[in-house]
Amino acid sequence: xxxxxxFVLSFxxxxxxxxxxxxxxxxxxxxxxxxxxxxxxxxxxxGLVVGMVTRRVVRNCVAVSCPFCGGKSYEIPGRGNRFMxxxxxxxx
Numbered sequence: 001x002x003x004x005x006x007f008v009l010s011f012x013x014x015x016x017x018x019x020x021x022x023x024x025x026x027x028x029x030x031x032x033x034x035x036x037x038x039x040x041x042x043x044x045x046x047g048l049v050v051g052m053v054t055r056r057v058v059r060n061c062v063a064v065s066c067p068f069c070g071g072k073s074y075e076i077p078g079r080g081n082r083f084m085x086x087x088x089x090x091x092x
Contacts, residue, residue: 003064003092007081010058014051021050067092 001009022043025032029039063072064083071087084091 001062001064003081003083006058006062006064006075006083009062010055010075010081013058014054017054018047018051022047066090 025039025043025046032039032042059075059077063074065071066073066083066085066088068090069085069088071085073083073085073092076082076084076091082091
């Protein structure tokens with residue numbers, strides 16, 4: 001995967017998974033209300049948690065191809081959209 005596609009995935013992935021989670025909660029809203037659980041609060045908190053987990057999974061598990069050697073590069077923690085190759089050790 002290229003770094004630009006990784007950026008798009010890391011930006012839209014959490015938004016899409018959060019929206020899917022909120023849609024799922026919306027479908028279960030009558031069941032949640034019967035059990036005295038607020039669907040709106042569940043959507044807010046759960047959407048944020050699902051978004052953060054998705055971002056972390058994309059950062060740690062989706063590899064970018066290294067432009068120098070073609071190896072697998074992963075995002076450097078604390079440096080947004082910067083990657084370090086696990087094969088040659090160069091960052092890009």
